């Protein structure tokens with residue numbers, strides 16, 4: 248563990264770039280020389296390659312993952328006052344879009360083992376105003392879509408899968424199967440640089456098997472415009488740049504290898520922490536593969552923040568996703584919700600810690616990371 252342990256990053260995008268520099272540089276240069284910066288052939292090719300990869304009929308590229316969620320909800324025709332169910336333990340984008348559209352976010356607690364929306368909490372959250380459920384496949388593993396889809400069908404609700412952290416994961420339930428994001432009415436994703444399939448700026452996409460919804464989403468992403476300068480509906484301006492599409496085409500070809508590399512690092516962490524009573528390693532749901540956007544431990548009986556500080560001293564970055572549940576965020580304060588309403592989410596926010604996870608982690612780095620975590624725990628005893 249000496250010079251081999253070069254500076255450990257939470258996500259090492261430079262090392263990944265260096266592994267394919269010539270190809271990326273050429274692809275970017277080609278776009279620059281083509282002048283087809285917006286909606287060029289690279290965007291169309293990426294779209295059809297992603298459709299083939301996901302096994303989905305339509306991919307609609309857009310500007311980022313938050314826009315993808317917004318366009319999906321607009322394409323479904325959700326109206327102010329409609330209620331949309333989302334997990335309380337997630338990144339803020341989901342609730343943000345619901346609130347911006349004048350919809351009412353209704354939160355449900357997380358399953359404490361998989362971190363995903365707990366389907367057992369769904370029915371109690373449904374009212375006559377409920378129109379949609381937005382499960383988030385958090386940290387790289389699918390929520391229980393069989394149960395979510397059953398409840399959605401029973402109550403006639405749309406399902407929008409937020410797949411920003413789980414692109415490439417395989418859902419393999421008893422009733423439904425396919426790539427993450429292809430089971431509900433819409434799947435949405437983000438190509439933010441640190442995501443499993445990330446570009447070199449902002450990017451996103453929606454996917455659907457429904458022709459009509461795809462058509463709506465395409466118009467909405469393009470100013471609600473079907474025929475040039477004729478606007479049939481209110482839309483937004485949300486495009487994926489050609490340069491980003493060119494980068495994404497190259498990285499899509501490597502996505503399976505990237506997800507395999509993440510799994511290899513996760514397996515190293517799993518075995519290193521297998522007999523550490525103070526840590527729970529990530530649970531693997533039987534209905535999904537895991538693409539480890541994050542490797543997240545739950546701590547027990549130790550000071551999580553002190554562990555994080557200790558790791559920082561040792562040159563090991565670690566992050567807390569997410570320290571504040573949605574219902575306790577200032578912007579989303581809501582008289583309907585109080586501290587204590589989502590006990591699993593609140594407990595996870597206080598106890599989780601995510602370790603470095605990316606495609607370029609070396610064994611030396613993994614050894615230093617796991618050694619440092621265990622050393623901290625030993626020092627507590």
Ligand SMILES: *Cc1c(COP(=O)(O)O)cnc(C)c1O
Pocket residue numbers: 310311312313314337338340341383409411412436437438439449450451
């Ligand atoms: C990253 C992320 C988003 C938002 O994607 P952007 O491209 O940053 O807008 C939405 N949902 C989840 C779960 C995310 O992790």
